Each structure stands twice: as C-alpha cells, then as structure tokens.
Amino acid sequence: MNRYESMMNHLLVQFSNTKVLQAIFCAISDELQLLDDTFNNLKEKRWIDTGEGAQLDGIGEIVDRNRLINNAITINFFGFENQINTTGFNQARFREYSEPYLSSTSLSDEEYRLILWAKVNKNNSLCYMNDTIKSIQFIFKTDIAIVQDIYNAKFIVGIGRKLTKNEILFANALDLIVRPAGVSCQSMTHFDKDNVFGFYNQKFAKGFGQAPLSEIFSNNLIKKGYVV
Template identity: 30%
Template sequence: MNRKNFIIWQYRTKPNAIGTIRAIYKETDSTFQKIIQIADVLNIDTATGYALDLIGRHVGVYRVLPAVIAKNYFGWRDDVTSLPFGVGEFYRRGDALSSSVVLNDDDYRFFIRAKIAKNYQNGTLDNIVKSVQFVIGGYSNIIDSLDMSMNIIINSNKLSSLILYAISKMDILVRPVGVMYNYTVLDNDTPFGFAHDSDSYGFGIGKFVRLQHIEIGIN
C-alpha cells in the first residue's frame, strides 16, 4: 500500500511536507526497530553474556553461586577426595571448604527459569507439581503428607550438584508458606512392579526400589 494515500490531499504535492513526513517516519521506524531488538536481546532462550545477566538481576538470580563447589586439599591416598603433594593445597584451620562457581549461560538460564516459576507461584498442588517437574525433571513427583509437609521424589539420574544446590540453598521450588519439603531419591528408573502399574517393569528388567533420603530441611 502506498503511504502517500494516508496523506491529506493538500500536502501530497508539497515537497517540504512530504520530506518532513518521511523524516518523521524514518525516525519512528528506527526507534520501533530498536525496541524490537531490545525484546530479542532480553529473550531468555537467546540471550547470552551481559544480556542474560540483566535478566537474572531482574528476577533475583546471580551468575556467581557462592560456596557451592567443595575445595580439594592435599591429603593421603586413603582419602579419595584429596590431592597429591605438589598439586593439592595444604589446609589451614579456618580455610574455606568450598568455593564459588560462575555459571555458564545454559546453567544460568536454568536458574533464571526456575526463579521465574517460583515468582509466579499460586500455591496449588498442580502448580507445585509442575514447578518441581520443571526444575528437577519429568521423572520427579510430589506427595502431600497432609501435615504441612510434602515428600518430593527425585530420580537419582536427574539429580546434579547444581539442582541439589538450587533446592537446598536457594529454596527455588514453589512452596506454600509454612510447608516443609522432604526429599527422597529414587536409586533407579526401572522399578519392579506388577501388570496393573503401567509405570513399573517385570522380572528380569525391573529393580526393587531403594530410597535414599537427602538431609535437607526447608522451613
């Protein structure tokens, strides 16, 4: 469509009027394109580096996680976590046992999404289940104990050190006020069961479930 059709008749043959209108349109179009670019820069899926830092600050998550990685010091070979002489640092009383970690963009994006999910919680059981499965994975589940506590079932294959830090130190899961979470780890993802349970496996494939508790309490 010709833009001149939107100009009133007495200005269509006036060069100065046409020039002014074109200049205004050019500046307006440039401003609009910059606004669109800002939306693209602050897109969680595509943002990187400093742009992702801006998003994180806005929702209350920072790229540096303090005291999340255990530090390895010099020790003897009986200690599998120790380092040999010349490699490991000697521990002195009062030294930190853990160090901070700087998240890469992918891990930082995960924490931002989890924080956004928590910021928009509504406290319903359905919302809690979706939040838990979003953060921990689809194999997780949650059981309401009906005593102001809930049991969260986590598949061990989906439990990384970052996820453990998020749920234990950052209280990042959706949680109603006053409700405590108890975390239980499922050691395998092929539990033995019978035919009426579609999520179970038969003899020779399924394994008897063993539960491992994580000593974390969030009040």
C-alpha cells in the same frame, strides 16, 4: 535481506540502474543496517531464551535472582567413601578444621537461563500441588516427580533420575521449588526410575535384591559433606 538490498528492491524500474542512487544507497546503508540490527536486538535479545551476558543479568535483577550461587561447588579434598568430591591418599590435601568445604560459582548463560525460568515460575505461581510438581520436573529435567504430603506443613520429594553431586549441591543452594509460604520441603530423594527398590503397589518398584534404594539428600547432610 540487508538494508542495501531492501533499498534497491524499492526502486522504480526506471531508476534501478542509476549509478548515482546506487552509490548513495551504498554510502548510507551500513549505518542504517546498524540501526536495524540495534533495534532488532532490543526487541529480540532481551528475553531469557535469547539474551546473553548483561541482558540476562538485567532480567535477573527484575526477578531477584543473580547468577552468583553461594556454596554450590565442592572443593576437592582428601576424604572417605560417600563424602562429596573427595579423593584418596596422596591425591588431594587435607581440609583444615575451619576451612570452607564449599565454594561459590557464577553461572554460565545456559545454566542461568534455567534458573531464571525457574524463578519466574516461582514468582508467578499460585502454589498448587501441580505447580510444585511441574517446578521439580522443570528444574531437574525429569518426567518423574513424586511429591508426598507428610503433614505439619511439610512434604518430601522424589526425583525420578539420578542426580550428579553438583546437581545436588545446586538443588540445596537455590531453593527454587514452588511451595506455599510456611510450607517446607523436608527432604528430597533421587532414584533411577527403571531400577529402584520398593514395596507392593509402589510405582516403578522392584523387590529385594533386584534394585538399590532411592538416596536421600538434605541441607543438613550436604553442609556436613555427606550424601546418605
């Protein structure tokens, strides 16, 4: 119901057919409707799930995470097998020795919402192990997240779905996994939970010749342009 309909519905019956009042309501209802819409937007569209553009940028300033992601997208060059976003002979140019391999990108609103929620969760976490697992599940949109303590204030992560090459780059560029101060993520692996090699008593595991190994990715390897 818009403002004009609301005003008409509040008239007493004896005035409902008064042309003068209808004309007055019609004359002022558009401006009142604009005020209604503006106040509604102030209330409803300044949240992560409903905000757009500048509203999301404002939330990003509050949680300290802007939408520009540095070194997150690969530039297409000539390369060899296992190098990220490379193509063969006559399909892309060679990269100069000092030329950057990665470029920056600005996130769309939909992508930015996921990052903002992840940053909010990280800012408000008590950094228990379950918080770490939940943050991995949320960021990588998976039900399967394995975290293993390897001592010396380090842990390794297993992600139960195969990631795209750009998802791997984002994972390293953003660093949004919940973890206590002084504790670092040594490495992360990704695997197809329905088709991965493993050993006796390992969940999801299949035997020799039945499934591939999980794949490890880390910051150092990504900077060199490789995924092992």
